[in-house]
Amino acid sequence: MQPFSILLPSLLMVLISCSPPSEKYIYRDFGKYYDLFEVEGTFVLYDLKKETFIVHNAEYAGKPFTPASTFKIVNSLIGLETGVIFDASFIIAWDSVVRDLPIWNQDHTLSSAFKYSAVWYYQEMARRIGEDRLKSWLEKLEYGNGNISSGVDRFWLSGSLQVTPLQQIDFLTRLYANKLPVHDRSSEIVKDIMVEKDTLGYVLRAKTGWGNQDGKEVGWYVGYFETGDNVYFFANCVSTEDKDNRTFLTARKEIVNLIMEELELL
Known part of the structure; x- marks a missing residue:
């Protein structure tokens, strides 16, 4: 199986180009779910077993956004690795x-x-890690644009660090496969704290995020479902210009649930 870091550039090329879609990339319209919550957004799912992507709103799949609290996954790893x-x-x-x-x-x-x-x-953790080590680790982990210039305890909230939904998937696949340049112990600790639901049918590891960018509210829900014989990685990113529309907070998770139900993957 090819590592996701190799597949990602190919996906980006497909999304940007006008060439016929590859069988590895399935484009679906889930707009009805985003309309339900009066938000815009994109959804990307990677099926590990089939090595197939399902993408809603391909234009936004490669667009960078502030990671907000989804960065807690990365921040936790760096905190553990630095001691x-x-x-x-x-x-x-x-x-x-x-x-x-x-x-x-x-x-x-x-x-x-x-x-x-x-x-x-996490702000205190970031201050203890320090700018130099944070910048170095973001480069090692190849996360987003690696830019922490807007402040050691703010860069992931509404500042300089930005990441695309595709990059979120890339990072999660490497975390799952222990392909990040960190100790296995650190990865396992982070995977454990990410567990949101553990049922007889699947285990869900995930994190939400809520930030501001360019006058918009930005919401995230990223993670992966482990079933008996497969793993599904997902990234849902929603946005709204209506600051009074708090349904986008619900939309982060509910849209993922609705899509997974429609796809009959769980």
Whole structure:
């Protein structure tokens, strides 16, 4: 099987060119689900067993967006590899700043900070890692554009770091296959904290994100489903100019669920 890093440039060429689509790339219109939540967006799914991509809104699949809290996957790996944090139970003490979400206003472990998306925990982690090491690790991991110029504790939220839905899939496939330049222990810890659902039929590892870019609200849901004999990697990115439209937060996950049901993959 070809590594995804080799397949990705080919996919980009197909998406950009006007040549007939390859059998590896299936283009589907799931616009009805985005219309349901009054958002724009793109969906990319990679079927590991069939080595096939399913793409909705190909134009946006290669467009860069702020990763927002989906960067917590990467940040966790870097924190573990640099020794800034030791394991999933590593505690960073609450800084006593009261924030809008009550669950954030307490000490957190890596595991709980990931689960509840506690931004302050990851901002403190990033400050402890430092700009030089962060920049170096983003280059090693080949994540997004690698640009951290907008601030050591802000670059992934609404600043300089941007990543495409296709790059999100690329990163996740390498994480799953232990093909990232990190220790297996770090990968396994991150995979464990990513578990969102573990059923008899499948295991879901995933992360949401919510940021702002160019006057738009940007929402993410990225991850992968492990079934008995296959793995499906997905990236859903939604956006809206209507700041009062909070349905886009629901849209991040619900659109993925609706598409997976339609495709009868789970």
